[in-house]
Amino acid sequence: MQRIRHPRCFLVYALAPDGVSPSEANRLLNAYVADERRGLAVFHDHFIGQPGGVAVVFAETAEQRAALGDPGPLEGWRLEVRPLIYSRSPSGFDEQAAYTLRAYRRADWEQLRREQRPRYGDPAREVETAEEDVDL
Secondary structure: OOOOOOOEEEEEEEEOOOOOOHHHHHHHHHHHHHOHHHOEEEEEEEOOOOOEEEEEEEEOOHHHHHHHHOOHHHOOOEEEEEEOOOOOOHHHHHHHHHHHHHHHHOOOHHHHHHOOOOOOOOHHHHHHHOOOOOOO
16 A cells, blocks of 8 residues: 555455355455445445455545554455555545446446336345345
């Protein structure tokens, strides 16, 4: 992180070690994301399969960038933190999502946000089990 000097968003990729239950991995990742020392959490989600997850965090200061690399509750996890190029702010992250949809799929981000897509399964159950829940 020392080579990064300006505010920007970072992608955090975290995989729990073997033996950590999905529900415990969920709790620990949430604790990492909730720690305000790391900056502003813009997005996070959990994985189906191996417990873990991903987050996008906006870090404005050198102290926040350093805290991203401190595993804290994720000690012993595979933790990777990568600075993003175009997402230099929370609104930049949002605009990058819109740009990607527009440029590569000719889709409109605002229209997609308004759509009511069907929901399948139970996300709370998925985060507890790290398995897809297809029960309706």
